[in-house]
Amino acid sequence: MAFPFVHMQPNGDKIWWEKPEDVADMGRMPFSWTVIKNIEVLATSGDLVVYSLPFQWYDDEGKPSLLAEGLWGVYRVGDGWEVGWRQYLGEV
16 A cells, blocks of 8 residues: 555545555554455556456455455556556455
């Protein structure tokens, strides 16, 4: 998770975290790390690519805590790519 981080709910509501402590202030850290399981390109348009990807969250003890899916929109910046937005689609 890079900060500031915007989480978009499936209904379009957004949750905004400026720094890691903001997530902890909500009463829980949802995960310690994430492993992307697969990536599928859904659309491309020049300097913009939209991916669908299932990902596995792991807790502090290294145990899988949630398998979910999301969308990422990435755009070209110079010779590289940056994530412009992410949308959480829910548990798989």
